[in-house]
Amino acid sequence: SERPCKLVEKREHWSKKREYILASAGNVVGLGNVWRFPYLCYKNGGGAFLLPYLFFAVLCGMPLFLLETVIGQYTQEGTITCWTKLCPLAQGAGYSIIMIQLYSRVYSIVLAWALLYLVYCFRDPLPWATCNNSWNTGQMIFPVHSDNVTIDWTLGNLTKSSVSEFWERQVLSISAGIEEPGAVKWEVLLCLLACWVACYFSIWKGVRSAGKVVYFTAVFPYVMLAILLVRGLTLPGAWEGVVYYLYPDPSRLADLQVWMDACAQVLFSYGVSSGSLITLGSYNRKNNNCYKDSLWLCALNSTTSFVAGFTVFSALGFMAYKQGIPINMVVESGPGLAFIAFPQAAAMMPVPQLWAACFFLMLILLGIDTVVSLETITSSVIDMFPGQMRRPWRREVFLIVFCLFCFIIQISLTTQGGVYLFQLTDHYAANGACILFVGLLQCGAVGWGFGAERMCDVVEDMTGHRPSVFFKLCWRYFTPLISVVCFVGFFLDYQPLTSNGGYMYPNWAYHLGWVMALSSVVVAPIWAVSKICLSKEPLRKVTALIQF
Numbered sequence: 001s002e003r004p005c006k007l008v009e010k011r012e013h014w015s016k017k018r019e020y021i022l023a024s025a026g027n028v029v030g031l032g033n034v035w036r037f038p039y040l041c042y043k044n045g046g047g048a049f050l051l052p053y054l055f056f057a058v059l060c061g062m063p064l065f066l067l068e069t070v071i072g073q074y075t076q077e078g079t080i081t082c083w084t085k086l087c088p089l090a091q092g093a094g095y096s097i098i099m100i101q102l103y104s105r106v107y108s109i110v111l112a113w114a115l116l117y118l119v120y121c122f123r124d125p126l127p128w129a130t131c132n133n134s135w136n137t138g139q140m141i142f143p144v145h146s147d148n149v150t151i152d153w154t155l156g157n158l159t160k161s162s163v164s165e166f167w168e169r170q171v172l173s174i175s176a177g178i179e180e181p182g183a184v185k186w187e188v189l190l191c192l193l194a195c196w197v198a199c200y201f202s203i204w205k206g207v208r209s210a211g212k213v214v215y216f217t218a219v220f221p222y223v224m225l226a227i228l229l230v231r232g233l234t235l236p237g238a239w240e241g242v243v244y245y246l247y248p249d250p251s252r253l254a255d256l257q258v259w260m261d262a263c264a265q266v267l268f269s270y271g272v273s274s275g276s277l278i279t280l281g282s283y284n285r286k287n288n289n290c291y292k293d294s295l296w297l298c299a300l301n302s303t304t305s306f307v308a309g310f311t312v313f314s315a316l317g318f319m320a321y322k323q324g325i326p327i328n329m330v331v332e333s334g335p336g337l338a339f340i341a342f343p344q345a346a347a348m349m350p351v352p353q354l355w356a357a358c359f360f361l362m363l364i365l366l367g368i369d370t371v372v373s374l375e376t377i378t379s380s381v382i383d384m385f386p387g388q389m390r391r392p393w394r395r396e397v398f399l400i401v402f403c404l405f406c407f408i409i410q411i412s413l414t415t416q417g418g419v420y421l422f423q424l425t426d427h428y429a430a431n432g433a434c435i436l437f438v439g440l441l442q443c444g445a446v447g448w449g450f451g452a453e454r455m456c457d458v459v460e461d462m463t464g465h466r467p468s469v470f471f472k473l474c475w476r477y478f479t480p481l482i483s484v485v486c487f488v489g490f491f492l493d494y495q496p497l498t499s500n501g502g503y504m505y506p507n508w509a510y511h512l513g514w515v516m517a518l519s520s521v522v523v524a525p526i527w528a529v530s531k532i533c534l535s536k537e538p539l540r541k542v543t544a545l546i547q548f
Contacts (some may be wrong), residue, residue, distance in 0.1 A: 019214060020283065024277070031366055035335075037265055037267075038305075038312040047246045048252055048253055060300045060479050060482055066294040071442075072283075073286065078380040080380045081380070106430075108187075134171070135165060190280060204400075228362070232312075241320070247452065256492070262344075263432060316341060420505070424497060429520070430520075440487065441524055444480060445474040
């Protein structure tokens with residue numbers, strides 16, 4: 001008798017539609033909505049920044065969001081193999097996405113920093129609120145809880161807040177530069193390990209586990225954001241902060257940097273060209289109304305970014321009011337906002353431990369939500385080798401090996417010079433130009449290869465609703481054209497990376513950054529050229545690969 005074959009599992013689907021909605025909402029609403037959009041809005045003309053933001057959201061963000069969701073739901077495949085059913089010659093775009101995803105794992109260190117701060121939140125007083133700690137220097141330092149203190153900001157670097165010293169000297173123990181890695185910070189390393197363990201168990205069973213986790217991780221950050229918003233708006237000085245956030249300066253619209261910032265923010269916050277939208281959509285059932293879902297999720301993402309600005313700037317306005325300084329002296333972006341500005345504001349509030357814990361718990365959950373992008377890599381490998389990977393425990397074993405590999409690589413980020421490596425990777429490896437390039441490839445492959453009209457037919461067959469002709473025009477003309485212009489604009493507007501303290505990276509670091517940036521760009525054309533060159537068919541038949 002024949003030997004029975006081992007069980008090969010079928011591809012999974014979301015057990016309930018709300019699991020897909022929550023997972024998608026958690027994926028697109030992340031750290032960038034809280035720590036980047038409000039700062040960019042203030043920096044680039046306040047309310048005037050909303051014009052370029054909405055321009056790119058409507059002409060790039062929404063069309064790409066819908067396109068990738070439809071691709072996943074229609075093909076029921078991962079980021080790489082989905083192109084075999086649409087435009088095989090564009091399969092290299094899937095490999096480019098995987099490269100971007102690998103570099104994006106660097107953001108796991110942000111979760112580790114937030115977890116460490118959360119642990120410190122249970123101390124009384126908060127360790128960053130006093131100046132008599134071992135990590136404080138002998139410089140003129142002002143504790144963050146001092147009331148009615150007017151600081152002479154002409155003293156420059158002679159004055160430094162205790163929260164800055166806690167971040168730089170206790171949490172990071174930051175070295176002089178990337179060429180001085182220094183020792184491993186063991187408390188950060190343990191937090192990083194804990195974060196990877198949590199990420200593993202969040203998706204180790206695929207959508208079966210991720211679909212249950214998002215009930216908490218996707219909803220709770222909104223609860224925290226609402227609580228912090230109400231608390232922030234009731235603080236003295238809050239409305240001055242809101243005015244700084246939204247006060248329009250139309251003259252800034254003439255600056256190319258403003259438009260580049262708006263483009264990058266839309267791409268990052270909408271989660272396009274990262275593969276996660278394709279992956280999440282591929283677990284939908286074929287008759288799901290992905291058209292309506294995509295429009296609502298895009299609206300949710302932009303609304304969250306806008307509302308988060310009120311939360312952040314109300315707290316910053318309160319901090320400026322308490323210290324008697326201009327608000328532009330306390331505005332930070334990125335890690336500076338999350339780990340310096342907001343902890344400083346929380347330390348000035350009544351019951352500071354509560355508000356600090358709420359904030360860092362929100363950051364952690366926002367970060368874990370975006371870890372669904374790990375599923376992009378996992379599902380891509382499983383779909384490429386279904387016979388081997390869709391067997392019992394193969395997925396779990398692969399995922400634990402991958403997570404362990406990422407953890408070992410990221411040990412370098414827990415050293416005293418790790419923050420320099422983090423900034424280098426953030427600036428070059430997963431920047432807006434790389435994501436724009438992938439978006440351009442996707443629009444070209446679907447709009448001109450597979451056919452925009454044909455894709456509209458696919459949406460109508462699956463949902464019963466035909467997309468607006470606007471999306472057809474975007475997929476064929478508007479989005480590719482804007483992507484090309486902005487891709488060139490990123491290079492014209494390029495500035496070498498420098499740290500906040502004015503530190504210039506060595507030349508080899510800039511070269512490494514460009515290697516990381518180009519590695520995710522060149523994969524796609526290399527794949528297409530090799531596909532043509534290695535094919536034994538005549539060129540006429542090879543070009544038929546452009547359309548399935």
